Amino acid sequence: MKLKIAKNELNEAIQHVAKAASSRPTIPILGGIKIEVTHQGITLTASDTDISIQSFIPVEQDGNIYAHVDKPGSVVLPAKFFVEIVKKLPSDQVEFEVNAQFQTQIRSGSTDIQMVGLDPEEFPVLPSIDENESFPIPGDLLKAMIRQTVLAASANEQMAILTGVLWTLQNGELKFVATDRHRLASRFATVEAPEDTRFHNVVIAAKTLVELSKLVPEHNTPVDIVVADNQVLFKIDNILFYSRVLDGTYPDTSKIIPQVYKTELVLDTKKLTDAIDRAYLMSREEKTNIVRIVTQDDQSIEISSSSTELGRVTEQLEVGRMSGDPLRIAFNSKYMLDVLKVIDSEQILIGFNGAMSPIVIKPTDYEHSTYIILPYRTTG
Amino acid sequence: MKLKIAKNELNEAIQHVAKAASSRPTIPILGGIKIEVTHQGITLTASDTDISIQSFIPVEQDGNIYAHVDKPGSVVLPAKFFVEIVKKLPSDQVEFEVNAQFQTQIRSGSTDIQMVGLDPEEFPVLPSIDENESFPIPGDLLKAMIRQTVLAASANEQMAILTGVLWTLQNGELKFVATDRHRLASRFATVEAPEDTRFHNVVIAAKTLVELSKLVPEHNTPVDIVVADNQVLFKIDNILFYSRVLDGTYPDTSKIIPQVYKTELVLDTKKLTDAIDRAYLMSREEKTNIVRIVTQDDQSIEISSSSTELGRVTEQLEVGRMSGDPLRIAFNSKYMLDVLKVIDSEQILIGFNGAMSPIVIKPTDYEHSTYIILPYRTTG
Numbered sequence: 001m002k003l004k005i006a007k008n009e010l011n012e013a014i015q016h017v018a019k020a021a022s023s024r025p026t027i028p029i030l031g032g033i034k035i036e037v038t039h040q041g042i043t044l045t046a047s048d049t050d051i052s053i054q055s056f057i058p059v060e061q062d063g064n065i066y067a068h069v070d071k072p073g074s075v076v077l078p079a080k081f082f083v084e085i086v087k088k089l090p091s092d093q094v095e096f097e098v099n100a101q102f103q104t105q106i107r108s109g110s111t112d113i114q115m116v117g118l119d120p121e122e123f124p125v126l127p128s129i130d131e132n133e134s135f136p137i138p139g140d141l142l143k144a145m146i147r148q149t150v151l152a153a154s155a156n157e158q159m160a161i162l163t164g165v166l167w168t169l170q171n172g173e174l175k176f177v178a179t180d181r182h183r184l185a186s187r188f189a190t191v192e193a194p195e196d197t198r199f200h201n202v203v204i205a206a207k208t209l210v211e212l213s214k215l216v217p218e219h220n221t222p223v224d225i226v227v228a229d230n231q232v233l234f235k236i237d238n239i240l241f242y243s244r245v246l247d248g249t250y251p252d253t254s255k256i257i258p259q260v261y262k263t264e265l266v267l268d269t270k271k272l273t274d275a276i277d278r279a280y281l282m283s284r285e286e287k288t289n290i291v292r293i294v295t296q297d298d299q300s301i302e303i304s305s306s307s308t309e310l311g312r313v314t315e316q317l318e319v320g321r322m323s324g325d326p327l328r329i330a331f332n333s334k335y336m337l338d339v340l341k342v343i344d345s346e347q348i349l350i351g352f353n354g355a356m357s358p359i360v361i362k363p364t365d366y367e368h369s370t371y372i373i374l375p376y377r378t379t380g
Numbered sequence: 381m382k383l384k385i386a387k388n389e390l391n392e393a394i395q396h397v398a399k400a401a402s403s404r405p406t407i408p409i410l411g412g413i414k415i416e417v418t419h420q421g422i423t424l425t426a427s428d429t430d431i432s433i434q435s436f437i438p439v440e441q442d443g444n445i446y447a448h449v450d451k452p453g454s455v456v457l458p459a460k461f462f463v464e465i466v467k468k469l470p471s472d473q474v475e476f477e478v479n480a481q482f483q484t485q486i487r488s489g490s491t492d493i494q495m496v497g498l499d500p501e502e503f504p505v506l507p508s509i510d511e512n513e514s515f516p517i518p519g520d521l522l523k524a525m526i527r528q529t530v531l532a533a534s535a536n537e538q539m540a541i542l543t544g545v546l547w548t549l550q551n552g553e554l555k556f557v558a559t560d561r562h563r564l565a566s567r568f569a570t571v572e573a574p575e576d577t578r579f580h581n582v583v584i585a586a587k588t589l590v591e592l593s594k595l596v597p598e599h600n601t602p603v604d605i606v607v608a609d610n611q612v613l614f615k616i617d618n619i620l621f622y623s624r625v626l627d628g629t630y631p632d633t634s635k636i637i638p639q640v641y642k643t644e645l646v647l648d649t650k651k652l653t654d655a656i657d658r659a660y661l662m663s664r665e666e667k668t669n670i671v672r673i674v675t676q677d678d679q680s681i682e683i684s685s686s687s688t689e690l691g692r693v694t695e696q697l698e699v700g701r702m703s704g705d706p707l708r709i710a711f712n713s714k715y716m717l718d719v720l721k722v723i724d725s726e727q728i729l730i731g732f733n734g735a736m737s738p739i740v741i742k743p744t745d746y747e748h749s750t751y752i753i754l755p756y757r758t759t760g
């Protein structure tokens with residue numbers, strides 16, 4: 001293998017794939033980046049077996065020459081050092097030359113690096129996925145759906161399936177659900193999927209979705225999604241992102257969301273967020289994060305929290321609309337803040353069915369999101 | 381105590397003093413901020429006994445009214461919660477009312493906070509310092525002198541005196557020295573001190589100087605310095621910053637700095653930094669950070685590092701000027717980078733006296749800084 005390549009393009013591609021290289025590999029090859037060179041271009045791949053990311057740099061695109069290939073071939077280089085050194089190379093051009101023992105020479109300007117390369121035959125093989133059943137989704141929408149659901153996924157690896165987000169697709173409606181049994185987030189959207197494309201119980205690790213989200217550019221790049229048996233493939237420009245689907249059956253959450261409420265409040269999202277945030281500061285001192293909401297007679301609510309050592313915070317908040325029974329309820333203010341931060345609606349509706357029943361939070365501007373928080377059972 | 385005060389001014393003053401409040405106080409009062417209110421203004425103080433910071437908000441300044449005092453008095457409030465809640469209060473105005481048991485009510489807009497206050501009589505008394513012997517220093521110069529010396533102070537609390545920076549003043553020349561026995565940084569400057577103002581063996585903790593540096597504004601505010609027996613006082617606008625002087629005698633470093641060199645190199649600072657940085661990346665894998673410099677016959681040097689697992693980095697670097705004996709030397713590249721990052725000179729001079737003697741680094745643009753790094757004694 002021998003080639004010359006533009007440093008900036010190489011660096012960008014490496015940064016993309018490096019996220020999939022294992023930082024503490026069980027075997028050295030999983031901490032590496034595979035470089036495959038053909039006369040068409042350079043393919044970089046990293047994989048920790050849960051996720052795999054592949055990026056392709058064409059030899060030439062839109063009249064720009066990115067690489068000059070003298071001799072095709074491939075090698076695996078340790079990711080950590082490789083990622084950092086390429087960023088810092090002195091020249092715009094980087095030359096690679098790999099011998100039969102995978103000893104790799106990297107030259108750029110006055111810098112000469114000898115690296116101990118690994119045999120690419122030992123690198124994990126990427127899953128083969130039938131790409132017939134793909135559907136596109138606008139990048140911005142995918143990022144929003146991820147941001148608005150991952151907050152409710154469990155961080156507890158003991159409940160493996162709940163560390164993921166459940167994806168379903170039916171009649172062109174894509175739906176994400178996440179829950180850690182204390183709270184739930186649900187978000188749907190209409191996508192341009194072929195009528196017969198449908199799936200159930202596709203669960204993708206929340207942390208994988210967060211990584212995927214970072215790879216999707218801010219402008220509205222379309223992302224193509226292919227769901228296979230135990231893998232999902234995302235195609236973003238020249239990047240392929242493979243994620244393993246979590247094993248197990250996701251619990252049925254369809255009957256958890258109440259459809260009617262005994263008490264309904266419509267509130268200004270920003271004002272509620274600020275008030276809960278202040279009460280949270282006090283509640284945090286007690287570790288429990290308990291904040292109370294008590295409805296008042298005058299179209300307002302009182303939000304409060306207390307700490308035996310520090311004191312008490314009390315907030316009066318005007319309500320846009322209030323109907324139903326008076327209410328006194330306690331909940332985890334951190335969970336409430338997590339929800340309020342991802343709602344892009346000026347007003348929200350909160351529905352209650354007494355102090356012991358799930359609290360429902362919905363944006364008033366649109367129908368596509370629903371959040372649930374279980375209340376604390378407290379005395380007094 | 382009862383008053384109304386502008387939130388922004390209060391918040392700014394709190395942020396300044398909060399750095400001196402102990403984050404893990406041995407007694408609760410040391411984790412507090414003392415608020416003293418008179419008809420002239422509000423004084424905020426925090427102290428962890430090593431450092432104390434005081435900030436004053438006048439009732440009125442330059443025609444702006446910052447506070448309205450109904451009743452003077454004082455109280456100590458727990459810093460952590462107080463610092464965060466003031467930032468987030470909803471109104472531009474904040475009202476305080478403190479009762480005889482130091483129970484404190486804070487009101488702002490629709491927010492009502494009850495805090496358990498502490499008795500200000502229990503708060504540490506600030507050192508009384510005779511301010512006759514003060515001298516001014518431009519803020520930018522003080523910040524530069526701190527930045528250019530703290531890097532060489534020891535992080536090892538076992539060698540307490542070496543965790544500080546030695547200050548001396550004589551004939552209007554202020555000098556800072558720091559060393560951890562492996563490297564040394566020295567920086568001097570001429571200041572406008574009265575002729576008879578002089579001191580020796582004033583050692584201030586490096587971490588204290590870093591905190592002080594953050595309080596000095598970017599624009600060229602003068603800082604007044606008063607050195608007393610075991611305290612140094614810094615006056616910056618409305619802020620007083622007190623630092624304890626470290627106990628013990630600082631080692632004599634005056635004879636360590638070589639005045640003549642067997643080998644001299646003049647190098648481009650940026651190019652050397654980049655080359656050492658790449659070699660450092662490889663050397664870091666071996667934990668030792670060993671990088672070698674070998675002079676070449678052709679007015680250049682070779683910089684190299686190696687790792688048994690990863691490979692080897694070799695850099696060729698042109699030398700602006702080279703004189704004296706050929707040289708082969710090994711050193712800690714992290715120490716060299718620390719020095720190169722704080723030198724504001726396009727070129728530097730490096731002086732050597734063989735592979736076993738201290739390496740001297742000096743900016744070529746000015747005389748006021750000198751750095752020393754001890755080499756590694758390696759074989760081959």
